[in-house]
Amino acid sequence: MPELPEVETIRRQLAPALDGRTIVDAAILDHRWTRPDPPEPTEEQLRGARIVSVGRVGKYLVWELSDDRHLLMHLRMTGTLLFDPDTEPIHTRVRFDLDDGHRLVYVDPRRFGTGHLVYGAPARDAYLAARLGVEPLTPEFTTHYLRRAAHGRTAPVKAFLLDQRRIAGVGNIYADEALFRAGIHPLRPAGRLTGPQLDRLRDAVEDALQAGIDAKGASIDDFRHVDGARGSFQDLFLIHLRAGEPCVNCGATVRKIVVGGRGTYVCERCQPRPRPRQSLRG
């Protein structure tokens, strides 16, 4: 479920409850959660650890633990963290019992989510730096950076946005949203964006992500229900999952295509298809 705005929302909700607490007991019910070699963390390593802080980098939740240990959690598509659930969810993978009696439960039906334990800030930063580029809601995220990152690339701009090593935290939904707001077709080669398009794209990524963060308060479990009377998110996702509906901007019918193997929603009037590139050899 989580892209940057959702992970950030989870972090904000969790941090006050976790900061300063000690994990008195941990149960790892799913071996897969710790899969790299060696499998870390183990239950023994988590037991007795104090939680210094809970942060976020890209789509990673970064727990700083006592003794300069760092737990890097990625929720992938279906991971969820529940605080004091009434009943034990079916797909519970990890349980954390805190020293104040509260319990945090990690639930993940598809079991894609991962947890890694690394020792020392340098190891943590190296792990993240190898996978993540610029944070899109920081001053580092400039048109200039976008231009340099996109220069010479032939892959579709949507694939470019999804590449976490360039921009950290944009997923399938917000990529569609940003491209729609910027009026750029997802299939346009990233290296062929014009100056004005790069400007618009930078702003659109920022705006779409910030809108997602601001929409907290609505249930994050329901964030995909953009149609119907659900309300809160009706205005948040302008294009995603709206195939067959009229474009909110021009009224043309929103189409669904596939880009990079991912479902992609586009208004081909607001986001005109790129002219097919003439190959040099014909």
Added chain:
DNA sequence: CGCCCTGTTGGGGA
């Protein structure tokens, strides 16, 4: 009931 397709992610192999 079964089969097929889809999906909020990212890693690895071609």
Added chain:
DNA sequence: ATCCCCAACAGGGC
């Protein structure tokens, strides 16, 4: 650099 497939599971359409 780019593209495709896969991990594991649920839900919907037929």
